[in-house]
Amino acid sequence: MHFGPLRVFNDDHVQPGKGFGLHPHREMEIMTYVIDGVLEHQDSMGNKGFIEPGEVQRMTAGTGLLHSEKNGSDTAPVHFLQIWFMPNESGLTPSWEQKKFTKEHQRNRLLPVVSNSQEHADALRIHQDVRAYLTTLDQGREVTLETVHPRMYVFVISGTATLNGTHTLSEGDTARVSNERLLYVSASSVAQLMIMELA
Missing domain, CATH: 2.60.120.10 (Jelly Rolls)
Incomplete structure (x- = not known):
């Protein structure tokens, strides 16, 4: 819930x-x-x-x-x-x-699309301490998210990706991550993901 x-x-x-x-x-x-x-x-x-x-x-x-x-x-x-x-x-x-937000803008990087942070001037504004990113990774590429938020939520839109070298997710899979300061996401194949930082 x-x-x-x-x-x-x-x-x-x-x-x-x-x-x-x-x-x-x-x-x-x-x-x-x-x-x-x-x-x-x-x-x-x-x-x-x-x-x-x-x-x-x-x-x-x-x-x-x-x-x-x-x-x-x-x-x-x-x-x-x-x-x-x-x-x-x-x-x-x-x-x-x-x-x-085009796939080229999010290619091999974390692109903030919804955020309450003034650092993310191009993102849509939201009335909550939430930051949502899109990323499209080429095979073998990796992105890292460093956060002060207590929770992160990951959804694999397409492809296959591994979180912190231990948990492999495929299309349609989700992960709830708690109390981790760093999240490493690497692509086993071309993959698109949505990653959210949550208060």
Whole structure:
């Protein structure tokens, strides 16, 4: 149910013409990342459009909003991650932002895509002490994350990777890491991962 402020981590596959109709959220920070296909988004703030592969959306539900998510294609499925975090304060005004992050930008490095740190000026802002990174590693390459946060959460989007030389994860696998200051991630094959630092 909870891992620090992380409330929900959904790895969703939605078939053509299907989706989630208009439904309410409140007091939640919601992050969506599209892996393949196109996701159609609409909300009660007046936003309507599509989230395409490589794009990240951050939505603050705050005092309450309605939104819907549907497959934006009539022929191809959509694969996306949707992640919910508890906010660090209540009663926030609902808000929304979206940005594209290419695989080239994250190649063999940790690219911050959602963060509350002023050090990450290009990341989407979130109302919680959370930092989410994307990385796409070539075979044999490695990235290292040094953190002061007590928790890290790892999800393998594609490929195979090893954590700290001991735990090998494949596509769709997750790891919860507690009380480790350093995280070494090495790729056994070309691999894409999402890694989060959590308060």
